[in-house]
Amino acid sequence: MTFYRQDPEMALCLKGLLDRYEKEGRSNLHENIAITWIRYESPTPSTSSGYGTGWNSSKNLYPASVVKIVYALATEIWIKRNLILETQEVRRAINEMIANSNNDATSYILDLLTGTTSGPSLENKSFQAWKVQRRVINEWLENMEWPELKGWNCCQKTWNEGPFGREKDFYEIKNQNRNSMTTNGTARIFESLMTKDKWSLVETKKLKDIFSRSLDLHKRKEDSENQIDGFLGEGLPLASKIWSKAGLMSEVRNDVAWWEAPNQSPMLLVVFTTGENLAKDRFLLPALSSEMNKLAISR
Numbered sequence: 001m002t003f004y005r006q007d008p009e010m011a012l013c014l015k016g017l018l019d020r021y022e023k024e025g026r027s028n029l030h031e032n033i034a035i036t037w038i039r040y041e042s043p044t045p046s047t048s049s050g051y052g053t054g055w056n057s058s059k060n061l062y063p064a065s066v067v068k069i070v071y072a073l074a075t076e077i078w079i080k081r082n083l084i085l086e087t088q089e090v091r092r093a094i095n096e097m098i099a100n101s102n103n104d105a106t107s108y109i110l111d112l113l114t115g116t117t118s119g120p121s122l123e124n125k126s127f128q129a130w131k132v133q134r135r136v137i138n139e140w141l142e143n144m145e146w147p148e149l150k151g152w153n154c155c156q157k158t159w160n161e162g163p164f165g166r167e168k169d170f171y172e173i174k175n176q177n178r179n180s181m182t183t184n185g186t187a188r189i190f191e192s193l194m195t196k197d198k199w200s201l202v203e204t205k206k207l208k209d210i211f212s213r214s215l216d217l218h219k220r221k222e223d224s225e226n227q228i229d230g231f232l233g234e235g236l237p238l239a240s241k242i243w244s245k246a247g248l249m250s251e252v253r254n255d256v257a258w259w260e261a262p263n264q265s266p267m268l269l270v271v272f273t274t275g276e277n278l279a280k281d282r283f284l285l286p287a288l289s290s291e292m293n294k295l296a297i298s299r
Helices: 008-023 066-079 088-099 102-113 124-134 135-146 166-171 183-195 201-211 217-220 278-279 284-298
Strands: 033-039 051-055 243-251 252-260 266-273
Touching: 008 033, 008 051, 008 183, 008 284, 033 183, 033 284, 066 088, 066 102, 066 183, 066 201, 066 243, 066 252, 088 102, 088 201, 102 124, 102 135, 124 135, 124 166, 183 201, 183 252, 183 266, 201 243, 201 252, 252 284, 266 284
Parallel strands: none
Antiparallel strands: 033 051, 033 266, 243 252, 252 266
16 A cells, blocks of 8 residues: 555556666666656645556665755754754755755754764764664654655765764664665655645745756756756756755665646656666666656646
């Protein structure tokens, strides 16, 4: 059971696309990709009003910078509950974390949310207390009681080069404790932000503005890290409106995108990939969004 209604035609289309792209030379694509794809019939959809399908959509995978969606939402909730102060610096950090995927800003936000800081390794008792604090976001997610969030781990910072000291210790020897999310859960959280059904208008409007991206070719050319080129936004008509958050590192290329193409109702697509080859593949995600957008036009 999912939070969206299953669409058999979309399921067949998705399998056909994955079959085609695997035959084009992407070995084991079916195992190395997870997708949640939802379309909405109303221009102003509400939560649970979508039709969709998924592929490995309940599989926990490394989200890379997609986890920043969770941290941004948590910050708004913490402010609403008077757990942290809303300041100019907090607003600047949220904007940098989402708009520019800034890892330093993310580090600041996670410290603020959890009352922890990076630093040298800690002795056992101190480290145990530190770990309890760092996991408060996981507890908050569990309290939502959304089945799509089962098994999630959202307690790690994002890095340019990698963690050191207590942060490295927290990852554990084989990185067993790294962040993990599902495309279904990611889609449900992003849908809740875009439809404004679960969270107050004050919380969601500020976030929605930050997730907005420009498809203008000149602006994209000026910003080599625009989170559009090589991602889902590249496959859309230039007149579309899009809200998104990409994640990219040496072993994953992920994206979450909600878009409104001209004369169409909204669509939500979450794609996680794993493996060096797919991380380098700048064609796949734009191809998926382009084909899925064409299906919506033909219906």
